[in-house]
Amino acid sequence: MTASQRVTLAEIAAEAGVSLATMSKVLNGRTDVAPATRARLEEHLARHGYTRRSTAQRSEFIELVFHELESSWSMEVIEGVEDVAHAAGLSVVLTVSGDRHEPGPEWIDGVLRRRPAGVVLVFSDLARKYREKLRSRGIPFVIIDPAGDPSPDVPSVGSANWSGGLMATRHLIELGHRRIAAITGPEDMMCSLARVDGYRSAMNAAGLPIDLALIRFGDFHPDGGETAARELLALDDPPTAIFAGSDLQALGVIAAGSAAGLHVPDDLSVVGYDDIALSRWMSPQLTTVHQPLRRMGEEATRLALRLADGVVPDTLRMDLATHLVVRGSTARPRG
Amino acid sequence: MTASQRVTLAEIAAEAGVSLATMSKVLNGRTDVAPATRARLEEHLARHGYTRRSTAQRSEFIELVFHELESSWSMEVIEGVEDVAHAAGLSVVLTVSGDRHEPGPEWIDGVLRRRPAGVVLVFSDLARKYREKLRSRGIPFVIIDPAGDPSPDVPSVGSANWSGGLMATRHLIELGHRRIAAITGPEDMMCSLARVDGYRSAMNAAGLPIDLALIRFGDFHPDGGETAARELLALDDPPTAIFAGSDLQALGVIAAGSAAGLHVPDDLSVVGYDDIALSRWMSPQLTTVHQPLRRMGEEATRLALRLADGVVPDTLRMDLATHLVVRGSTARPRG
Incomplete structure (x- = not known):
């Protein structure tokens, strides 16, 4: 389907029997539309595979989501994401979801309002309904070290x-x-x-x-x-x-x-x-x-920004190399 | 000075010989005003001690600024800030300034655009010019473990x-x-x-x-x-x-x-x-x-939110208690 054949938001609104204004509110994550209506209109958006055309307005944010921050691990990933975002003139919105498998429902509304350039999820997974919401708004997402086995169309950065x-x-x-x-x-x-x-x-x-x-x-x-x-x-x-x-x-x-x-x-x-x-x-x-770890944060953010710019990368799955560092905690066995 | 006596933004704009629209742009951190003009208008705002009246529009953000993220230290502070922000329905924008003494100039423009409910700085200090900019926009800030000796009117959270x-x-x-x-x-x-x-x-x-x-x-x-x-x-x-x-x-x-x-x-x-x-x-x-550490992050965020709500706390300086934890790295000296 070429761009000219794409269904417009107005057409989807008409089909759903709501005003364009209501449809727009749902698209922008506004919460002043009844939940049942929002759910119904999301279905219309998903059914048509609606994708917002890129607007002239540039985003200010990269969203970074962790399920937990406890480990020393997280810090290096944050540094990598921060570095690349900063160089691109973007600010990092950090969310700790507390759930390994998906961020909470209020998170997705916030993301739709903030319209970030991209979303980077660490050690998490993203439920299908959230992926569809992000896709329909043209917000790319990349998963670092996905918890589950992501489908081939889910961009991810891991290591070997x-x-x-x-x-x-x-x-x-x-x-x-x-x-x-x-x-x-x-x-x-x-x-x-x-x-x-x-x-x-x-x-x-x-x-x-x-x-x-x-x-x-x-x-x-x-x-x-x-x-x-x-x-x-x-x-x-x-x-x-x-x-x-x-x-x-x-x-x-x-x-x-x-x-x-x-x-x-x-x-x-x-x-x-x-x-x-x-x-x-x-x-x-x-x-x-x-x-x-730091480079995984950097590469995930770069991939999200490339996707936001409409670049189609050769592969959506990147695994960075690992290597052994021999120090003092290993030795020949006794005897 | 009571609220009714306060100088309005229109009056400051008239005094400075610019339109209210231009003055508004400067107030909102927009960069489409020439730097020299912005600097001059900031002086007018500072001279009048202008403070934006709280608007009905609620902020979406808490700004959290670190000068570095390297230590395991930072993680616990972030968790505390995230927890309180999340409970208040706010998202955390994380900035790593790379400079112990103050975040960079592009940071302050971003903050003025985002209009956070408050700013929490860790291990940093804030130059007078930045403090004045935040004050004139009615954005409170709190410093955790201030690097220097903050003046008594700088809200801060430390430990004993x-x-x-x-x-x-x-x-x-x-x-x-x-x-x-x-x-x-x-x-x-x-x-x-x-x-x-x-x-x-x-x-x-x-x-x-x-x-x-x-x-x-x-x-x-x-x-x-x-x-x-x-x-x-x-x-x-x-x-x-x-x-x-x-x-x-x-x-x-x-x-x-x-x-x-x-x-x-x-x-x-x-x-x-x-x-x-x-x-x-x-x-x-x-x-x-x-x-x-975690509680320092929590208290700093709570203090910023109270200040944003116009509450005047009894003291702007809070020092949380410390205590000794005896484990295995200390013993009586030999001999």
């Missing part, structure tokens, strides 16, 4: 999680470890699954058996790492090395090791994931997989 | 830095330490000075001599702590305990101790400051002064 898991495990194998455990993140997150699959492949490639008792799911926080490590270290045949899945989980693993009287790295080798700024200041300095 | 320095040092004295060093933050920040003054008072109260060689200024980052600790530990009569001034500096102190073959806490006691979320996950768990 599988390779990261593979490199971390291969490093431990090369040091001579055979009983190697893996603690990854929540079971419903793609990055968790990819990291542990990398672990499995490294074990398989080295001809080492995979013991399911040595694979655990955590929460990407220190608590999750500590709980899983305590269980692992209490096994009859405990691991001599643990791939901790994240730097924060590695802190929990080191604490559990310490509580069990084990010294890292002499008695227990630990590999983190992320390479947060503090990982080189931990005791011992953490061997970890570097994930380019 | 002096008491924190006192408690940290007294704890080390009670453990039996006599050679106690203090590393504080940058010399031009009030919180740095207050913390080290608390250290001095605790030493004085215990009748211990103050050795100026044992007092250092850092940067509140791990590097600063490491550099200062390396120098302290190389002294002929090195300290047996170090009050590190911040948790991040404590990480650097522990690293320097480790490099010098010293075990914390057996050979060297270390006290941090802040009690960031990770401090209980460090090895050893960090003894530190708890600063209510």
Whole structure:
């Protein structure tokens, strides 16, 4: 369908039996239209695949949405987004959704009112109804490290999680470890699954058996790492090395090791994931997989701005490279 | 002066020899007025102490400005600001200024356009010209942990830095330490000075001599702590305990101790400051002064919103209490 054939907002309003003014209010996220009417008019917009034509009025904002801010992780992503937004003359509106799977309903109304140049979601997912609302207003969105498996038409920026898991495990194998455990993140997150699959492949490639008792799911926080490590270290045949899945989980693993009287790295080798700024200041300095968090924030924002400018990129899915950083928390096994 | 006596924007425009439309543009941060004209009209506004009367139109934003985002510190403040803003139905616009002393000139234009309910600045200061611009638009601002010594009419939220320095040092004295060093933050920040003054008072109260060689200024980052600790530990009569001034500096102190073959806490006691979320996950768990970072963010935002509502608080300066958290990085000195 060419631009001239596109249905106009006035035509959709007429079809729905409302005034153009009412239709406009819904398009702009105004809340002075009854909820039932808004829902009905949204359906009309979605059915026609209506997309607002770009207006001369330039947006002032980039929307950045986190489901939580707890980790040191978030800070580096924010810096990357802020940098690119600032260079483009845009301000960052930061929302903490509190829900890993989608921001709340009042959020989408705010976004439609603010008309940002683009939306960057971290570690989240966006319900179909929200995607449709953004699409019909011509507001592009990009997901960083999507929680679920996004459909191919959802723009996203991630990192090479599988390779990261593979490199971390291969490093431990090369040091001579055979009983190697893996603690990854929540079971419903793609990055968790990819990291542990990398672990499995490294074990398989080295001809080492995979013991399911040595694979655990955590929460990407220190608590999750500590709980899983305590269980692992209490096994009859405990691991001599643990791939901790994240730097924060590695802190929990080191604490559990310490509580069990084990010294890292002499008695227990630990590999983190992320390479947060503090990982080189931990005791011992953490061997970890570097994930380019800041660059992920930058690239996601650049992608959103390119989409806002009407550029169609070659691919909507970008995975940045990861690499292993060897520091002091890994060593040859004893004996 | 009562409201009826207040000079109107039209009167100021007439006095300045411009149209009301031009004067309005300047008031709203529009950049389509020549810079020289804008500067001249700002002077007229400032001279009359013009304050925009509150309009029926409710603001959508709280502006949050950091000079840097590097530390784990920032995250907890952001969470506090976000929580209160969200509860008030406001969105947070986050700016990283990159300059400890004031945000850039393009920032103020953006703020005037966005007309936030209030501005919260962290660890920053606001130049007089910016304060006047905000005041003339009726936009309140609150500074968290002001870098300099703010004038009494600048609303600010801090914490009891002096008491924190006192408690940290007294704890080390009670453990039996006599050679106690203090590393504080940058010399031009009030919180740095207050913390080290608390250290001095605790030493004085215990009748211990103050050795100026044992007092250092850092940067509140791990590097600063490491550099200062390396120098302290190389002294002929090195300290047996170090009050590190911040948790991040404590990480650097522990690293320097480790490099010098010293075990914390057996050979060297270390006290941090802040009690960031990770401090209980460090090895050893960090003894530190708890600063209510999240609550500081909340209170600053509440104060800004009260000021926006025209409430005149009893005091514009609020200092929240600090307390000592004893964990594993402090012990009696050897011998």
